[in-house]
Amino acid sequence: ASGSDDNDVVVIGGGPGGYVAAIKAAQLGLKTTCIEKRGSLGGTCLNVGCIPSKALLHSSHMFHEAKHSFAHHGVKFPSVEVDLPAMMAQKDKAVANLTKGIEGLFKKNKVNYVKGYGKFVSPSEVSVDTIDGGVTVVKGKNIIVATGSDVKSLPGVTIDEERIVSSTGALALKEIPKKLVVIGAGYIGLEMGSVWGRLGSEVTVVEFAPDIVPSMDGEVRKQFQRALEKQKMKFMLKTKVVGVDTSGNTVKLTLEPAAGGEKTTLEADVVLVSAGRVPFTAGLGLDKIGVEMDKAGRILVNERFASNVPGVYAIGDVIPGPMLAHKAEEDGVACVEFIAGKAGHVDYDKVPGVVYTHPEVASVGKTEEQVKSLGVAYRVGKFPFLANSRAKAIDDAEGIVKILAEKETDKILGVHIMAPNAGELIHEAALALSYDASSEDIARVCHAHPTMSEAVKEAAMATYDKPIHI
Ligand code: FAD
Secondary structure (H helix, E strand, O other), rough: OOOOOOOEEEEEOOHHHHHHHHHHHOOOOOOOOEEEEOOOOOOHHHHHHHHHHHHHHHHHHHHHHHHHHHHHOOOOOOOOOHHHHHHHHHHHHHHHHHHHHHHHHHHHHHHEEEEEEEEEOOEEEEEEEEOOOOOOOOOEEEEEOOEEEOOOEOEEEEEOOOOOOOOOHHHOOOOOEEEEEEEEOHHHHHHHHHHHHOOOOOEOOOOOOOOOOOOHHHHHHHHHHHHHHHHHOEEEEEEEEEEEEOOOOOEEEEEEOOOOOOOOEEEEEEEEEOOEEOOOOOOOOHHHHOOHHHHHHHHOOOOOOEOOOOOOOOHHHOOOOOOHHHHHHHHHHHHHHOOOOOOOOOHHHHHOEEEEOOOEEEEEEHHHHHHHHHOOOOEEEEHHHHOOOHHHHHHOOEEEEEEEEEEOOEOOOOOOEEEEOOOHHHHHHHHHHHHHEEEOOOOOOOOOOOOOOOHHHHHHHHHHHOOOOO
C-alpha cells in the first residue's frame, strides 16, 4: 500500500519545500507520494529550526520582560523564575501539534506518505528503507529532491549535542549554561545566543568574518550589533577557533585572530557551533543517476527546478539560493506548477529575510552596499522608531526603517527594518518591491495610527521628500 503504483510526483523529503510541493501537486490533481525519513513531517524548520527556535525566543523574551521591564510599566510581582522543563514542554507541544497538522493536511489532500530513507534506483524509481525495517520501491514520472540541509561541522570540533552542540542541541539544553560560546554570528547563532542570554547565560559570539550577519545592510548591522551588545552579548570578530579541549569540567577553546597572531583561550560550559548549513544528499544515490551538483554539493537546476536528469527536480535548501523555509515553499509550489504544465515563478531577489532577535531585523531587496556596487544612483529614506508614537507609547523604540530607492524613478530597491516586530512589518515592503512600486506609492497609502507601520510610511516620505514627524 506504500505507493508502489506509478505516481505523477514523488517528493523525497517532507520539509517546507517537500511537504508544500506534495500538497500543491495533489491539489493540482497529480498522484503524489512524499517520502520522509525523520518519522515526522515539517523537516528542519518545524522539528529543529524555525518553529522550536521561535517558541523559545518568545518564552525567553517573556521571562526577560517580566524580570527587567514589567515593573517599569507598573506591573509588579515578588519574584520571577525560569521553569526550563515547562518552557521546553511548551516548545515541544507546539512542534508536535504542527507536524501532526501536516500529516492531517496530507490525508485531506490525499498525499501518500511513506516513512523511510529514500534513494534513487533509477531516475523514476526510489527505493525506501522504511522506518519499520522494510524496503519498498516508489515509482514516479517526476521525482522532486527536497532533502534540505544539515549543520556544517567545523574541523576539529566534534559535536556531542551535550557540551558542544549544534542548533538542534541548543534547542534542548537541560540546564541554563553559565557561559555559552557561539561560534558563528549568523542569524541562527544570534537567535540561540539571545534565548540563552535572556535566561541568564553569559554569551560570547566568536566570528571569523569582520561583521555579524554578512548579508545585512551595513548601517542597520551596526545598530543591530549595538542593540545586542546592550543586552550583554559579547562579540569577538575576526577571530577563529583553532582548538577545543573537552577534558576538563568546562570546554576550553583556543582562539586566534583570523589574520594569524597570538592565541588566546576562552572557557565555556556549552559551545554552540553555528557556522552555517550544508546541502544534505547523503545516501541518496544522485551520483548513480548522474545528477549534476556544484562544488558546495548543491543540486544544479534550471528556472523550472529541473536537474540535468529528465524527470528529476530539486527545491529548497538543497539547491542554490537563500536557505530559508519560505523560499523552499515557493520553490515547491513553482516546481509542481511547471510539472503540471502551468507557469511558476520565484524571484530570489525578493525573498524577505528576518532575524528574530529583539529587536528583530528584517530586510527585502538590496542593501546599500549592493546598490552602490551596482553603480545605481539612489536615495535613502530613514525613520527611527524613537520618533514613532506607538513605539514610544509601549517604550520599545529601538530601531529604524531604511528605504533605498532609485534616484531617477523613485523605484524601491531595498528595505531594511530593525524593530520589535520587523518580521511582520517587512511584508508591506515585499509587496511594494514585487509590484515595482516607488517609495511615493508607499508614502501615499494611508497607514493606521498609532502603529509601527507608520515608520515605514515616514521612511518612504523621507526617500523622495520629507517625513512629518522628525
Ligand atoms: P528541510 O527542512 O531540511 O527538510 C528536508 C527533509 O528531508 C528532512 O526532514 C529530512 O529528514 C528529509 N530527508 C533528507 N534526505 C532524505 C532521504 N534520502 N529520504 C527521505 N527523507 C530525507 N528558515 C526560515 O525561513 N525562518 C526561520 O526562522 C528559520 N529558523 C531556523 C532556525 C534553525 C535553528 C535552523 C537550523 C534553521 C532555520 N531556518 C529558518 C532554515 C529552514 O529550516 C530551512 O531553510 C528549511 O527547513 C529548508 O526546507 P527544505 O524543505 O529545503 O529542507
